[in-house]
Amino acid sequence: MNTANGVKSGMDFEVDQEEETIKELVGKDGSLEDIVERAETGLEDGFLDYFLEDGAASEDPLSHLLDQICKENSGEKENKENVDPFGNRLNGQQSCDSVSFGLYPDQQVVSSIGPIRQTEKKRMVSKPYEIAAPGHAAVIRDITAEELKNRLDTPVAEAIDTKRTVGDVKNWLKSNNVNQTTFAEKVLEKTQGHFSVISRNPAPWEELLAPGRAVFVRMHNWMKLSDEEKMKILSVEKVSVNTDLQEKMKKTRFTFPKEQMEILMGIYEVNDRPGKELIEELAAKFSLSFIQIKDFFLNRRRRAKKSNL
DNA sequence: TTAAAGTCAATACA
DNA sequence: TGTATTGACTTTAA
Numbered sequence: 001m002n003t004a005n006g007v008k009s010g011m012d013f014e015v016d017q018e019e020e021t022i023k024e025l026v027g028k029d030g031s032l033e034d035i036v037e038r039a040e041t042g043l044e045d046g047f048l049d050y051f052l053e054d055g056a057a058s059e060d061p062l063s064h065l066l067d068q069i070c071k072e073n074s075g076e077k078e079n080k081e082n083v084d085p086f087g088n089r090l091n092g093q094q095s096c097d098s099v100s101f102g103l104y105p106d107q108q109v110v111s112s113i114g115p116i117r118q119t120e121k122k123r124m125v126s127k128p129y130e131i132a133a134p135g136h137a138a139v140i141r142d143i144t145a146e147e148l149k150n151r152l153d154t155p156v157a158e159a160i161d162t163k164r165t166v167g168d169v170k171n172w173l174k175s176n177n178v179n180q181t182t183f184a185e186k187v188l189e190k191t192q193g194h195f196s197v198i199s200r201n202p203a204p205w206e207e208l209l210a211p212g213r214a215v216f217v218r219m220h221n222w223m224k225l226s227d228e229e230k231m232k233i234l235s236v237e238k239v240s241v242n243t244d245l246q247e248k249m250k251k252t253r254f255t256f257p258k259e260q261m262e263i264l265m266g267i268y269e270v271n272d273r274p275g276k277e278l279i280e281e282l283a284a285k286f287s288l289s290f291i292q293i294k295d296f297f298l299n300r301r302r303r304a305k306k307s308n309l
Numbered sequence: 310t311t312a313a314a315g316t317c318a319a320t321a322c323a
Numbered sequence: 324t325g326t327a328t329t330g331a332c333t334t335t336a337a
Contacts, residue, residue, distance in 0.1 A: 179325060191317055196327055203314090209335065211315060253319045253330055295331060302313070303329080 151225060152187070152218045162202035165219045170199060172223070178234060186234055188218055201306045256296070260286050264296055272301050 173183055184195035198215065205213065222230065256264065264282070267274060274282075279293045286293070 181325075192326075193318065193328080194316055196325095197316090197329095200327080207314095209314060211334080215315095251319075251331090255320085255330080291332095292330080296329095298312075299329070299331085305313095 151229075152221045153214070154217075154221055156217055156220055159205040160213075160216045160220050162205055162208070162216050165216055165223065166199045166202045168223050169219050172230075176227075176230075182234060186236055187222055188215055190215065197306075203306070254292070264293075268297065268300055272297065272304075 169183070172178075173180070180195050180199075181192040184190050184192045188195060198212075202216070203212065205216070208216070225233075267278070267282075271278075274297060279290055279297075282288075282293045283290045
Protein backbone atom coordinates (compact mmCIF):
# COMPACT_ATOMS: atom_id res chain seq x y z
CA MET A 1 0.00 0.00 0.00
CA ASN A 2 1.19 3.42 -0.87
CA THR A 3 1.23 4.91 2.58
CA ALA A 4 1.86 8.39 1.35
CA ASN A 5 -1.70 8.90 0.25
CA GLY A 6 -3.45 5.67 1.05
CA VAL A 7 -3.85 4.70 -2.58
CA LYS A 8 -3.02 1.21 -3.61
CA SER A 9 -0.25 1.16 -6.17
CA GLY A 10 0.49 -1.37 -8.86
CA MET A 11 3.53 -2.57 -6.93
CA ASP A 12 1.28 -3.85 -4.18
CA PHE A 13 0.12 -6.59 -6.50
CA GLU A 14 3.49 -7.77 -7.58
CA VAL A 15 4.15 -11.45 -7.12
CA ASP A 16 6.47 -11.95 -4.20
CA GLN A 17 10.06 -12.77 -5.01
CA GLU A 18 10.01 -15.85 -2.77
CA GLU A 19 7.00 -17.20 -4.62
CA GLU A 20 4.77 -17.09 -1.60
CA THR A 21 1.20 -17.31 -2.80
CA ILE A 22 -1.56 -15.21 -1.35
CA LYS A 23 -3.09 -18.45 -0.17
CA GLU A 24 -0.02 -19.21 1.87
CA LEU A 25 0.20 -15.72 3.27
CA VAL A 26 -3.45 -15.49 4.18
CA GLY A 27 -3.59 -19.00 5.53
CA LYS A 28 -0.96 -18.33 8.13
CA ASP A 29 -3.45 -17.01 10.65
CA GLY A 30 -5.93 -19.76 9.93
CA SER A 31 -8.79 -17.47 8.98
CA LEU A 32 -8.76 -17.89 5.25
CA GLU A 33 -12.52 -17.99 4.64
CA ASP A 34 -13.22 -14.90 6.69
CA ILE A 35 -10.50 -12.93 5.05
CA VAL A 36 -11.54 -14.00 1.58
CA GLU A 37 -15.14 -13.12 2.35
CA ARG A 38 -14.20 -9.71 3.69
CA ALA A 39 -11.83 -9.02 0.85
CA GLU A 40 -14.39 -9.91 -1.78
CA THR A 41 -16.88 -7.46 -0.34
CA GLY A 42 -16.56 -4.46 -2.59
CA LEU A 43 -14.50 -6.35 -5.13
CA GLU A 44 -15.66 -8.47 -8.00
CA ASP A 45 -16.81 -11.95 -7.09
CA GLY A 46 -14.02 -14.40 -7.44
CA PHE A 47 -11.34 -11.77 -7.45
CA LEU A 48 -9.25 -13.58 -4.90
CA ASP A 49 -10.25 -16.99 -6.19
CA TYR A 50 -8.19 -16.24 -9.17
CA PHE A 51 -5.09 -16.05 -7.03
CA LEU A 52 -6.10 -18.92 -4.83
CA GLU A 53 -6.43 -21.38 -7.65
CA ASP A 54 -3.38 -23.47 -8.16
CA GLY A 55 -1.60 -22.68 -11.37
CA ALA A 56 -3.81 -19.72 -12.13
CA ALA A 57 -0.96 -17.28 -12.21
CA SER A 58 -0.01 -16.67 -15.80
CA GLU A 59 2.70 -14.28 -16.94
CA ASP A 60 0.59 -11.29 -15.99
CA PRO A 61 -2.28 -12.49 -13.81
CA LEU A 62 -3.38 -9.15 -12.47
CA SER A 63 -3.52 -7.53 -15.87
CA HIS A 64 -5.41 -10.47 -17.27
CA LEU A 65 -7.94 -10.46 -14.47
CA LEU A 66 -8.54 -6.76 -14.67
CA ASP A 67 -9.04 -6.99 -18.40
CA GLN A 68 -11.59 -9.68 -17.81
CA ILE A 69 -13.42 -7.66 -15.18
CA CYS A 70 -13.51 -4.67 -17.46
CA LYS A 71 -14.93 -6.70 -20.34
CA GLU A 72 -17.64 -8.22 -18.19
CA ASN A 73 -18.74 -4.97 -16.66
CA SER A 74 -18.09 -2.37 -19.30
CA GLY A 75 -21.66 -2.42 -20.60
CA GLU A 76 -23.55 -2.12 -17.36
CA LYS A 77 -21.17 0.38 -15.73
CA GLU A 78 -20.75 2.64 -18.69
CA ASN A 79 -23.24 5.26 -17.57
CA LYS A 80 -22.81 4.85 -13.88
CA GLU A 81 -20.95 7.30 -11.77
CA ASN A 82 -17.64 5.81 -10.77
CA VAL A 83 -15.99 7.13 -7.65
CA ASP A 84 -12.53 6.39 -6.32
CA PRO A 85 -11.77 5.68 -2.65
CA PHE A 86 -11.55 9.40 -1.98
CA GLY A 87 -14.82 10.25 -3.64
CA ASN A 88 -13.24 11.60 -6.82
CA ARG A 89 -15.16 10.92 -9.95
CA LEU A 90 -13.57 8.57 -12.45
CA ASN A 91 -14.84 7.90 -15.90
CA GLY A 92 -15.46 4.38 -17.18
CA GLN A 93 -12.23 4.21 -19.09
CA GLN A 94 -10.14 5.08 -16.08
CA SER A 95 -11.78 2.48 -13.94
CA CYS A 96 -11.09 -0.24 -16.46
CA ASP A 97 -7.56 0.73 -17.21
CA SER A 98 -5.36 -1.63 -15.31
CA VAL A 99 -2.40 0.67 -15.73
CA SER A 100 -4.16 3.16 -13.57
CA PHE A 101 -5.97 0.69 -11.41
CA GLY A 102 -5.87 2.03 -7.91
CA LEU A 103 -3.79 4.91 -9.13
CA TYR A 104 -4.42 8.45 -10.12
CA PRO A 105 -3.22 9.36 -13.58
CA ASP A 106 -0.05 11.01 -12.38
CA GLN A 107 0.89 7.97 -10.38
CA GLN A 108 1.28 5.82 -13.45
CA VAL A 109 4.90 6.81 -13.77
CA VAL A 110 5.79 5.03 -10.55
CA SER A 111 3.89 1.87 -11.30
CA SER A 112 6.01 -1.18 -11.85
CA ILE A 113 3.24 -2.88 -13.76
CA GLY A 114 3.37 -2.44 -17.49
CA PRO A 115 0.27 -1.55 -19.46
CA ILE A 116 -2.05 -4.43 -20.35
CA ARG A 117 -2.49 -3.15 -23.83
CA GLN A 118 0.90 -2.23 -25.11
CA THR A 119 -0.63 -0.24 -27.92
CA GLU A 120 -2.86 1.73 -25.62
CA LYS A 121 -2.27 5.44 -25.64
CA LYS A 122 -0.78 6.80 -22.46
CA ARG A 123 -3.16 9.21 -20.81
CA MET A 124 -1.62 12.63 -20.60
CA VAL A 125 -2.40 14.80 -17.64
CA SER A 126 -2.58 18.40 -18.70
CA LYS A 127 -1.60 21.07 -16.25
CA PRO A 128 -2.78 24.65 -16.39
CA TYR A 129 -0.52 27.02 -18.25
CA GLU A 130 1.29 29.19 -15.81
CA ILE A 131 3.64 32.06 -16.46
CA ALA A 132 5.71 33.06 -13.50
CA ALA A 133 6.27 36.74 -13.86
CA PRO A 134 8.25 38.42 -11.10
CA GLY A 135 5.90 38.92 -8.22
CA HIS A 136 2.97 37.64 -10.18
CA ALA A 137 1.22 34.40 -11.00
CA ALA A 138 -0.95 33.83 -14.03
CA VAL A 139 -3.13 30.99 -15.23
CA ILE A 140 -4.92 30.26 -18.45
CA ARG A 141 -7.22 27.29 -18.69
CA ASP A 142 -6.77 25.85 -22.15
CA ILE A 143 -3.08 26.38 -22.86
CA THR A 144 -0.92 23.96 -21.00
CA ALA A 145 2.60 24.50 -19.74
CA GLU A 146 3.58 21.69 -22.07
CA GLU A 147 2.22 23.57 -25.07
CA LEU A 148 3.96 26.75 -24.00
CA LYS A 149 7.27 24.95 -23.70
CA ASN A 150 6.83 23.18 -26.99
CA ARG A 151 5.96 26.31 -28.84
CA LEU A 152 7.91 29.14 -27.27
CA ASP A 153 10.93 27.24 -26.07
CA THR A 154 11.35 24.98 -29.06
CA PRO A 155 15.03 25.19 -29.93
CA VAL A 156 15.85 26.59 -33.32
CA ALA A 157 18.37 24.88 -35.54
CA GLU A 158 19.56 27.96 -37.33
CA ALA A 159 20.98 31.24 -36.02
CA ILE A 160 18.29 33.81 -35.37
CA ASP A 161 18.45 37.21 -36.97
CA THR A 162 18.02 39.10 -33.71
CA LYS A 163 17.48 42.50 -35.29
CA ARG A 164 14.83 41.25 -37.64
CA THR A 165 13.09 39.20 -34.95
CA VAL A 166 12.91 42.18 -32.63
CA GLY A 167 11.64 44.33 -35.48
CA ASP A 168 8.90 41.83 -36.28
CA VAL A 169 7.85 41.63 -32.65
CA LYS A 170 7.80 45.39 -32.24
CA ASN A 171 5.74 45.84 -35.39
CA TRP A 172 3.27 43.24 -34.21
CA LEU A 173 2.99 44.88 -30.79
CA LYS A 174 2.43 48.25 -32.39
CA SER A 175 -0.19 47.13 -34.87
CA ASN A 176 -2.02 45.19 -32.18
CA ASN A 177 -1.76 47.90 -29.58
CA VAL A 178 0.10 45.74 -27.08
CA ASN A 179 2.63 47.41 -24.79
CA GLN A 180 6.15 46.25 -23.97
CA THR A 181 5.36 45.50 -20.36
CA THR A 182 2.63 43.03 -21.24
CA PHE A 183 4.75 41.28 -23.85
CA ALA A 184 7.88 41.20 -21.69
CA GLU A 185 6.11 39.78 -18.66
CA LYS A 186 3.66 37.38 -20.28
CA VAL A 187 5.66 36.08 -23.19
CA LEU A 188 9.31 36.50 -22.30
CA GLU A 189 8.89 36.36 -18.53
CA LYS A 190 11.28 39.30 -18.27
CA THR A 191 10.88 42.87 -17.12
CA GLN A 192 9.82 45.74 -19.33
CA GLY A 193 13.18 47.44 -18.82
CA HIS A 194 15.09 44.41 -19.95
CA PHE A 195 13.00 44.01 -23.07
CA SER A 196 13.47 47.67 -23.83
CA VAL A 197 17.26 47.32 -23.60
CA ILE A 198 17.62 44.19 -25.69
CA SER A 199 15.12 45.34 -28.27
CA ARG A 200 16.75 48.69 -28.87
CA ASN A 201 20.14 47.27 -29.68
CA PRO A 202 19.88 43.54 -30.07
CA ALA A 203 23.24 41.81 -29.93
CA PRO A 204 24.08 39.52 -32.83
CA TRP A 205 23.16 35.88 -32.25
CA GLU A 206 26.82 34.76 -32.26
CA GLU A 207 27.65 37.09 -29.39
CA LEU A 208 24.84 35.95 -27.12
CA LEU A 209 25.24 33.45 -24.30
CA ALA A 210 22.65 30.73 -23.75
CA PRO A 211 20.30 32.80 -21.55
CA GLY A 212 20.43 35.71 -23.95
CA ARG A 213 19.64 33.43 -26.88
CA ALA A 214 16.72 31.86 -25.05
CA VAL A 215 14.93 35.20 -25.04
CA PHE A 216 15.29 35.54 -28.79
CA VAL A 217 14.17 31.95 -29.29
CA ARG A 218 10.96 32.88 -27.52
CA MET A 219 10.48 35.95 -29.69
CA HIS A 220 11.23 33.93 -32.82
CA ASN A 221 8.75 31.20 -31.88
CA TRP A 222 6.23 33.76 -30.75
CA MET A 223 6.09 35.18 -34.26
CA LYS A 224 5.18 31.74 -35.55
CA LEU A 225 2.01 31.58 -33.48
CA SER A 226 -1.30 32.58 -34.95
CA ASP A 227 -2.77 35.88 -33.83
CA GLU A 228 -5.41 33.97 -31.94
CA GLU A 229 -2.78 32.00 -30.04
CA LYS A 230 -0.79 35.15 -29.35
CA MET A 231 -3.81 36.93 -27.96
CA LYS A 232 -4.71 33.93 -25.86
CA ILE A 233 -1.37 34.07 -24.09
CA LEU A 234 -1.49 37.84 -23.74
CA SER A 235 -4.97 37.76 -22.27
CA VAL A 236 -3.84 35.81 -19.23
CA GLU A 237 -4.88 37.71 -16.13
CA LYS A 238 -2.13 38.75 -13.78
CA VAL A 239 -2.62 38.24 -10.10
CA SER A 240 -0.55 40.52 -7.95
CA VAL A 241 0.97 38.89 -4.92
CA ASN A 242 2.77 41.95 -3.62
CA THR A 243 2.47 42.25 0.12
CA ASP A 244 2.72 45.30 2.32
CA LEU A 245 6.02 43.96 3.62
CA GLN A 246 7.43 43.76 0.11
CA GLU A 247 6.24 47.28 -0.50
CA LYS A 248 8.06 48.46 2.63
CA MET A 249 11.24 46.66 1.59
CA LYS A 250 11.30 48.48 -1.72
CA LYS A 251 14.77 49.78 -2.34
CA THR A 252 15.54 53.22 -3.56
CA ARG A 253 18.04 53.45 -6.35
CA PHE A 254 21.16 55.47 -5.80
CA THR A 255 21.95 58.07 -8.42
CA PHE A 256 25.38 59.60 -8.78
CA PRO A 257 25.19 63.32 -8.02
CA LYS A 258 25.88 65.55 -11.00
CA GLU A 259 29.37 66.57 -9.84
CA GLN A 260 30.43 62.98 -9.24
CA MET A 261 29.03 61.93 -12.59
CA GLU A 262 30.99 64.65 -14.34
CA ILE A 263 34.22 63.52 -12.72
CA LEU A 264 33.53 59.86 -13.48
CA MET A 265 32.66 60.60 -17.08
CA GLY A 266 35.75 62.75 -17.42
CA ILE A 267 37.90 59.85 -16.27
CA TYR A 268 36.01 57.42 -18.47
CA GLU A 269 36.73 59.55 -21.54
CA VAL A 270 40.47 59.14 -21.08
CA ASN A 271 40.51 55.76 -19.38
CA ASP A 272 37.54 53.42 -19.49
CA ARG A 273 39.41 50.81 -17.45
CA PRO A 274 40.75 52.54 -14.37
CA GLY A 275 42.97 50.48 -12.10
CA LYS A 276 42.25 49.28 -8.60
CA GLU A 277 44.07 52.21 -7.00
CA LEU A 278 42.11 54.83 -8.89
CA ILE A 279 38.79 53.10 -8.12
CA GLU A 280 39.70 52.97 -4.43
CA GLU A 281 40.65 56.63 -4.50
CA LEU A 282 37.37 57.61 -6.18
CA ALA A 283 35.36 55.51 -3.75
CA ALA A 284 37.04 57.21 -0.80
CA LYS A 285 36.62 60.66 -2.31
CA PHE A 286 32.89 60.14 -2.97
CA SER A 287 32.27 58.13 0.23
CA LEU A 288 31.00 55.29 -1.90
CA SER A 289 31.97 51.63 -2.11
CA PHE A 290 34.64 50.16 -4.34
CA ILE A 291 31.95 48.09 -6.06
CA GLN A 292 29.82 51.11 -6.84
CA ILE A 293 32.67 52.74 -8.72
CA LYS A 294 33.76 49.51 -10.35
CA ASP A 295 30.17 48.83 -11.50
CA PHE A 296 29.92 52.32 -12.90
CA PHE A 297 32.80 51.64 -15.29
CA LEU A 298 31.61 48.13 -16.04
CA ASN A 299 28.13 49.34 -16.94
CA ARG A 300 29.52 52.25 -18.94
CA ARG A 301 31.81 50.04 -21.02
CA ARG A 302 29.08 47.52 -21.64
CA ARG A 303 26.48 50.09 -22.63
CA ALA A 304 28.88 52.04 -24.77
CA LYS A 305 29.77 48.86 -26.59
CA LYS A 306 26.10 48.08 -27.14
CA SER A 307 25.21 51.49 -28.44
CA ASN A 308 28.05 51.31 -30.94
CA LEU A 309 26.80 48.07 -32.40
C1' DT B 310 39.31 35.43 -9.48
C1' DT B 311 37.65 38.67 -12.54
C1' DA B 312 35.38 40.75 -16.43
C1' DA B 313 31.55 40.35 -19.26
C1' DA B 314 26.90 39.21 -19.98
C1' DG B 315 22.30 38.81 -18.13
C1' DT B 316 18.95 40.71 -15.45
C1' DC B 317 15.99 43.25 -12.08
C1' DA B 318 13.64 47.10 -10.76
C1' DA B 319 13.60 52.02 -9.47
C1' DT B 320 13.02 56.05 -11.65
C1' DA B 321 13.69 59.45 -15.32
C1' DC B 322 11.63 61.05 -19.30
C1' DA B 323 8.51 61.90 -23.28
C1' DT C 324 0.99 55.89 -19.24
C1' DG C 325 4.44 53.63 -21.83
C1' DT C 326 9.27 53.49 -22.77
C1' DA C 327 14.22 54.43 -21.75
C1' DT C 328 17.86 54.63 -18.55
C1' DT C 329 20.83 52.93 -15.14
C1' DG C 330 22.67 51.32 -10.37
C1' DA C 331 23.17 46.99 -8.50
C1' DC C 332 23.04 42.23 -8.18
C1' DT C 333 23.57 37.36 -10.38
C1' DT C 334 25.36 34.16 -13.65
C1' DT C 335 28.64 32.70 -17.01
C1' DA C 336 32.98 32.06 -19.01
C1' DA C 337 37.84 32.70 -19.47
